[in-house]
Amino acid sequence: MAAFRGPRVWLWRWRRNPLRRRVDAVEGWAALATWALIVLTGVLVGVVSNRSIEQGLATERAEWHSVTALVVEDAPGTVGSEKVWAKVRWSAADGTRRTGQARVDSGSTAGSPATVWTDPQGRLVSKPATESEARLRAALVGALAGASGATVPYVAWRLLRGRLERRRMEEWDEAWERFDPMWGRNTR
Numbered sequence: 001m002a003a004f005r006g007p008r009v010w011l012w013r014w015r016r017n018p019l020r021r022r023v024d025a026v027e028g029w030a031a032l033a034t035w036a037l038i039v040l041t042g043v044l045v046g047v048v049s050n051r052s053i054e055q056g057l058a059t060e061r062a063e064w065h066s067v068t069a070l071v072v073e074d075a076p077g078t079v080g081s082e083k084v085w086a087k088v089r090w091s092a093a094d095g096t097r098r099t100g101q102a103r104v105d106s107g108s109t110a111g112s113p114a115t116v117w118t119d120p121q122g123r124l125v126s127k128p129a130t131e132s133e134a135r136l137r138a139a140l141v142g143a144l145a146g147a148s149g150a151t152v153p154y155v156a157w158r159l160l161r162g163r164l165e166r167r168r169m170e171e172w173d174e175a176w177e178r179f180d181p182m183w184g185r186n187t188r
Contacts, residue, residue: 061129
């Protein structure tokens with residue numbers, strides 16, 4: 001198919017040409033603006049998401065702290081490195097006694113200590129992400145959010161391009177209607 005098209009001409013949409021229509025120039029400028037918008041949106045959304053995630057995880061690291069809790073009832077399983085869910089009891093920062101479900105070593109007996117993490121209100125939370133884990137998580141979320149944000153202008157461009165293509169075909173139809181009678185025969 002490429003053999004029939006002829007050589008590709010760089011920036012053909014902006015060059016003067018009797019066959020170039022206004023819709024071609026509009027499409028060229030729209031394409032340029034869209035790609036700039038795609039890059040700008042992707043980078044902006046990615047950076048904002050990255051910073052937001054990093055700040056949230058840094059806040060968790062600063063506010064959440066480990067507490068020694070006591071296992072209330074024997075944990076299922078045999079002694080090993082596997083963690084299982086068990087009921088534990090701990091004292092919150094304000095001195096109130098709390099109970100809840102936490103992951104403890106399998107085979108832990110009632111009364112054995114277990115380390116749990118709590119927030120400033122004394123509720124159980126998961127262990128906060130380390131700095132390197134937070135950086136990785138923020139980078140991955142930022143990249144995904146940036147790619148997702150960049151799809152919005154791309155989809156808008158595809159819709160606009162479809163409309164411009166329909167307009168181009170309408171213009172060709174109008175031109176055929178004007179010139180067909182001049183040739184003295186029907187092309188249909």
